[in-house]
Amino acid sequence: xxFFLENEARVICQGFTGNSGTYHSKLSIDYGTNIVGGVTPxxxxxxxxxxxxxxxxxxxxxxxxxxxxxxxxPAKFCKDSILEAIGSGIKLIVCITEGIPILDMLYxxxxxxxxxxxxxxxxxxxxxxxGICRMGIMPCDIHKSGSVGIVSRSGTLTYEAxxxxxxxxxxxxxxxxxxxxxxxxxxxxxMLSFFEKDINTKIILLIGEIGGxxxxxxxxxxxxxxxxxxxxxxxxxxxxVGKRMGHAGAIIxxxxxxxxxxIKALNDKGVCVIRSLPNIGKVLLSKYKSFYNVL
Amino acid sequence: xxxxEFQAKNIFKENGILVPxxxxxxxxxxxxxxxxxxxGTDLVLKAQIHSGSKYKYGGVIFVNKNYDELHxxxxxxxxxxxxxxxxxxxxxxxxxxxxxxxxDIKIEYYVSLFFDRNSEQLKFLISFSGGSGIEELGxxxxxxxxxxxxxxxxxxxxxxxxxxxxxxxxxxxxxxNLFVGFLSIFLKYDLLLLEVNPLIICNDKFFCLDAKVExxxxxxxxxxxxxxxxxxxxxxxxxxxxKKYNLSYISLDGNIGCLVNxxxxxxxxxxxxxxxxxxxxxxxxxxxxxxxxxxFQAIRIIxxxxxxxxxxxxxxxxxxxxxxxxxxxxKSFSRLNVSVPIVVRLSGxxxxxxxxIINKSGLNIKTxxxxxxxxxxxxxxxxxxI
Numbered sequence: 202x203x204f205f206l207e208n209e210a211r212v213i214c215q216g217f218t219g220n221s222g223t224y225h226s227k228l229s230i231d232y233g234t235n236i237v238g239g240v241t242p243x244x245x246x247x248x249x250x251x252x253x254x255x256x257x258x259x260x261x262x263x264x265x266x267x268x269x270x271x272x273x274x275p276a277k278f279c280k281d282s283i284l285e286a287i288g289s290g291i292k293l294i295v296c297i298t299e300g301i302p303i304l305d306m307l308y309x310x311x312x313x314x315x316x317x318x319x320x321x322x323x324x325x326x327x328x329x330x331x332g333i334c335r336m337g338i339m340p341c342d343i344h345k346s347g348s349v350g351i352v353s354r355s356g357t358l359t360y361e362a363x364x365x366x367x368x369x370x371x372x373x374x375x376x377x378x379x380x381x382x383x384x385x386x387x388x389x390x391x392m393l394s395f396f397e398k399d400i401n402t403k404i405i406l407l408i409g410e411i412g413g414x415x416x417x418x419x420x421x422x423x424x425x426x427x428x429x430x431x432x433x434x435x436x437x438x439x440x441x442v443g444k445r446m447g448h449a450g451a452i453i454x455x456x457x458x459x460x461x462x463x464i465k466a467l468n469d470k471g472v473c474v475i476r477s478l479p480n481i482g483k484v485l486l487s488k489y490k491s492f493y494n495v496l
Numbered sequence: 497x498x499x500x501e502f503q504a505k506n507i508f509k510e511n512g513i514l515v516p517x518x519x520x521x522x523x524x525x526x527x528x529x530x531x532x533x534x535x536g537t538d539l540v541l542k543a544q545i546h547s548g549s550k551y552k553y554g555g556v557i558f559v560n561k562n563y564d565e566l567h568x569x570x571x572x573x574x575x576x577x578x579x580x581x582x583x584x585x586x587x588x589x590x591x592x593x594x595x596x597x598x599x600d601i602k603i604e605y606y607v608s609l610f611f612d613r614n615s616e617q618l619k620f621l622i623s624f625s626g627g628s629g630i631e632e633l634g635x636x637x638x639x640x641x642x643x644x645x646x647x648x649x650x651x652x653x654x655x656x657x658x659x660x661x662x663x664x665x666x667x668x669x670x671x672x673n674l675f676v677g678f679l680s681i682f683l684k685y686d687l688l689l690l691e692v693n694p695l696i697i698c699n700d701k702f703f704c705l706d707a708k709v710e711x712x713x714x715x716x717x718x719x720x721x722x723x724x725x726x727x728x729x730x731x732x733x734x735x736x737x738x739k740k741y742n743l744s745y746i747s748l749d750g751n752i753g754c755l756v757n758x759x760x761x762x763x764x765x766x767x768x769x770x771x772x773x774x775x776x777x778x779x780x781x782x783x784x785x786x787x788x789x790x791x792f793q794a795i796r797i798i799x800x801x802x803x804x805x806x807x808x809x810x811x812x813x814x815x816x817x818x819x820x821x822x823x824x825x826x827k828s829f830s831r832l833n834v835s836v837p838i839v840v841r842l843s844g845x846x847x848x849x850x851x852x853i854i855n856k857s858g859l860n861i862k863t864x865x866x867x868x869x870x871x872x873x874x875x876x877x878x879x880x881x882i
Contacts, residue, residue, distance in 0.1 A: 224815075277717050302686055302715040303611055307645055310616055338784075340814030340845060355760025356784075360814045361867075364844065381759065383613050410760055413613045436763040439748075439770045440779070443582075447744040447759020447781040449714065450613075460767075477771055478764045479868040 209268070210293070210334060213261045214239040215282050216273035218249050221297070225273070225338050226250055232335040237265040258289040269293040271327065271336045279323065280305035287316050294386075295336045296322030300449070306384040313386060320386030321379060324448065326356040328377035329363075339363075339376065347372015349485060350396035352389060353408035354381050354415070354450070358436060358478075362408060365482030371489060374401035381448030383412070389419035390426075397427050404430045404489045406481070407472075409463055411437035412451045416463035424470035430492045432485055433467050434475045435460045497711045500544045502594045503725050504707035507685065513677050514703045516596040520544075524570060530595055536561050538598035543573045545580075545588040546730040548708070553580040555590070558598065588730055599703060604694035605661060609643075609678050611688055618643040618682070620675065624661050645683075649675050667702075674702055685722055686715030734778075734800045741793040743780060750775025752878045753798035753807040753836075755791075757782050757816055765810045768867070774875035777804045786816050791824035796832055806877040807838045808870065813845030822850035826857045837877050838862065841870035 212229075216222040217239020227250055230236050238253045238261050245256030255261040258270065270291045274282040279298045286294050301323050313320045321328065327337010331344040340360055345367040353359040356378055363376050377392055379385055389407060396402040405427070409416040416435060423431050437446055437453075438460040445452045453459045464474045475484050490496070499507075505515040519533045543555035550556050555578050557569040570593060579587035605624050612619040620641040639660040641653050654672045658665060674695075682690050689710040696703050716723040728736050738745030744759060748766070752774050756762035759781045766776040778801060782794050798804060811821050822842065828834075838861045842850045851863045864870035 276714060300714045302712050302718075303688060304683065304686055304712070304715070307611070307617065311645070338815060343814070343844065353760075355758065357756075357758025357812045357814060358760030358764055360758075360844070361761060361764075361812050364812075383611070384616055408760070410763060434764075436760050436767060438767045439776070440763060440766070441746065441748065444746050444779075446746065446763055446779055451759060451763070476767075477868070478768055479866070 210235055210336075211265060211267045212236045212269045212271060212336060213255075213258070213265065213267040213291075214271050214273065215258065215286065216275075217241050217254060218244055219273055221338070222273040223250065225271075225297075228341055229271075229335045232329075232341050233332070234334050234336065237267055258285045258291065262289050262291070267291065269336065270295070272296045272298060272322075274298060276300035276302075280309055283309050283320075284312060287312055287318055292317070293319045294321065295325065295327045296320070296380075296386075297325060297327060297338055298322070299324040299381075301382070303383060303449075306382065310384050310386070321377065322382075322386060323380055324382040324450075325380035325385070326359060326378035328375060329373075330375045331373055337378070339378075343367055344376065345372035348374060348401065348403035348489070349406055350374045350392070350399065350402035350404070351376040351406045351408070352392040352396070353378050354410050354448070355408055355436065356381070359408060361478065362406060362434070362481050365479075366406070366485060369482035369486045371404070371482075371485055374399055374403075381410070381450050383450040385450075389415055390422040393419065393422060393427055393431075397429055402429065403493065404432065404485060406485060407431060407433040409433065409435045410448070410451050411435075411440050411446065411453050411460050411463075412448070412458045414457065417466040420466040420470040420472060423467075423472055430473075430488050432473050432475060432481075432488055434478065434481060435463050435467075436478075438464075497713050497722070497726050498546045499709045499711065499725055500546070500592070500727060501542060501707055502544055502592065504709040505594075505704070507681060507709070508704055508707060511677055511681050511684075513674065513681075514701055515707070516599055516703060516705065518594055518596040521570065521574070521593045521595055522591065524574060527567060527570060530566065531563060534595075534597060539563070539566070540596050540598045541569050541573060542594045542596070543578055543590040544592040544594055545578055545583065545590055546727070547578070547580045547582040547588060549580045549582060550578070553578060555580070591727075591729060599696065599698045599705065601694070601696050601698075601705075604696055606693045607678070607695050608689065608691040608693075609682050609687075610690070615642070618645065618679075620657075620678075622657055622660060643679060649679060670702055685709075686712045686719055688712050734797060737800065738780070738797050741790065741797075743782060743790065743794055743797065745797060746779040747801065748776050748778055749803075750777045750878075751803045751805040752874055753777050753780075753801070753804040755780050755782060755794050755798060755807065755809045757784070757786055757811050761810065761812060765808065765871070768871050769808070769875060772871055772875055774871070774878055777801050784815065786811070786821055786824070788820075788824040788827060791821065792828040792831060795825075795828050795834065799832070799834070799836070804836060806836050806874055808874040809838060809840045809842075810867070810870070811840075811842050811844075813842065813847055813850075815845070817845050818842040818847040818850035819853060820846075822853040825861070826853065826859065829857075829859050829861070834860075839864060839870050839874040839877065841865065841867055843867070
């Protein structure tokens, strides 16, 4: 299952000529990502960052054989842009945009599930395979090729974790932010099974937060399907009930979603949960050593 | 964003759903008009605040049809602060009273339509013992009806509802109109929750005696009328101020002000403070574009909370450059005349340059690149140990 396309990715950027699209496309190109062009309706035919700009995703696919898209389009146009990417045959979509209405995502999710599309986000920082591919907005210089597979619902918190795994020497096989919204594309279980099969990944770090029940479902999934060691961190232990903590999806409701229940669910299935954020690197390293009998 | 009951009921009315005849009282002087408006029916007065459990906490008063208790009932509510288990200790001010004719209740139903995160679809939840206190009735039997957005509600689902509620089949079209109406309101106004508790039958017609509605804030760009319904008087003053600058801020009850970039890291910072026996005064995510103006507003807003004894600034510079943040901090400090001690932890992009800028400024700012050390330092300050 090579759904991140790795060296075969031919990436376009929707919202290419906007501020974020320009800034991050440039960083990604410098990182080595195979960006082949971009889409901005009305600017087709022009050249941006030395690459062709197209009016539609269909045009971009026809002339560049693009198979992946990174979306920076503003929230109010984003549903349309995602549907355009799917409708034009794009197979891997990463959506950075934050603030898409839930009803829009309900429709989008339905269409995603009817097509063979890998959809990451929305409200995601994207992913990085160190030294190979960067799709998104993660900082470039914190990554190091290595053995930890990182999957997270957060942004800067993920950078903090990536940095710790770099400093402790383990490095990352891949770091992916699946998004902080209530409805997202690929979830924990999709990434967990990817990491389980991925030969570069030796240990998995799962970063969850309050809201919903994705961590509880991940705990069940891990106990049934994952043999590699998994370490978790859950943020929002002290978040008040009923308040949205920044991310649209980070809210404890009267029906649940609090951090302690998630931590308990993971602990019950044998997953080690780190309480103190600065210990992530240290704990991963000791788990790695004990699991693989390394000194 | 939550709407008031009267706002939700106005929307119901506009969309052909029955609610009791009502008068919205904002001023004691209008009592005469209330008496003119109703004639000879018992009344129910409902305080309009953003909270459930109003009946339990004195926010609902019944007045009989000779109206001699109307005046005193109004005075008990209007302009008063109501504290419930959902308002926090500071309570919420009653600026409006919804006065309704009291309908004869024989049997009560509960209906809600919401976005179910677990199944990622819209879902009706129906039960036949409505009334207040539904939250406590954990064991009540509910009927789930999933809504496929591409199809809408099907007749078989209406039949399920009718049989579940033990209703006569003659109500088929009434129930269908009602549920189709709820769904169309939900979609038209981008709701996250629509709850009616109770729904009753009176004179062979269905009436919504209560209405609770939550709107998706992210839809305001296409729903301007909804945004205008927002009652900022019901929200925390500092949180309102933060909203003006698009800062994500939540008041907490501790004394360490927190300024962090990123929601996840902001929560993790609160957690680390608590884990080390400190107490955060707020959650604040300054977001990805930490410009000078945003840094200034963030610090100003944190200091509006008078319990704040010290501030922890935790920035992981990824895309954001720490040296720019440091410059903004130094400028904000001189503009704001900050008197509480500050601990700044800057890590990542351009952080060593940033630490030099702060240390050279001569301001009362302690710098630290280690997250845990910075946290422990600010906790010591909050306890007066330094």
